[in-house]
Amino acid sequence: MAHFKKKRGQSSPEVSTASLPDIIFMLLFFFMVTTVMRTATLKISVSTPQATELTKLVKKTLVNYLFIGRPMEAYRAELGTKPRLQLGDKISTVNDIPLFLEKHRLKVPEKLRPGITSSLKVDESATMGIVYDVKTALRKANQLKVNYSAKKRTGDLK
Template identity: 50%
Template sequence: MSKFRKDDGKELPPISTASLPDIVFMLLFFFMVSTTMREVTLRVKMHLPEATELSKLEKKSLVSYIYIGEPLPMYQKTFGKAPRIQLNDQFEPVESIQDFIIAEREAREEAEQPFMVTSLKIDDNTKMGIVQDVKQELRKSAALNINYSSRQRTER
């Protein structure tokens, strides 16, 4: 029974910290691999409309995003409050959509080009006039596979 007796004179050995750097680097490596960085800085207000019948895109690497909405307050002094089109990180006029689609096609392999999708992320309060203009430019550039981004409607 001496095995279970409390020894008053002995101190506990210190905890070994030799494996601590390995654990820290494993965690760091895990988060570096599993985290994706935001590719575009939003410059427009984005409150997506709600929808009930949604489907997820299969291959997000083939998706090109066009953002349409009112500029954020820090850009309103320069660009006003009217809805604007954002391609990548810049505000662009409607006429530059064809150049944007051509550049997106050239960035992909030839086998992937027929499967490219253009996703329109449009603010809830945006008028349809600018959206129709964007759709006309997409037709001119033969980008006919269009997706409208929305969020899932929650039942109240």
């Protein structure tokens, strides 16, 4: 049986798992870096409605976000309960839209500018008055590609 013993002795040592933590750490760092924490803190509550005819916005850099909704409870004393517009971090009025669009446009390479889309994240309960005003401002600023942000509808209509 000496023959067998010899073979066992020859067999290669176990695969070293010492590098496993390193590999995992690399993955970890990858996810930590790619995770984008929410950029703007919203002062208004935005819960987008559901729809079925959805288009995905792929190029994030070509999208600017306009939020419309009712102020959150903590800000009601200051802002009231009517639906308001938020651009970036600030509660704004319709008059601030051209400047906001221009600031975003400057960050985009000139070639890609025709592809800029405005994503309107509008709360379900907002009324069309302010939405119409925002749309008019967008039209005046010649920003005609608009995306009404919505969630995928699950279940039937009503």
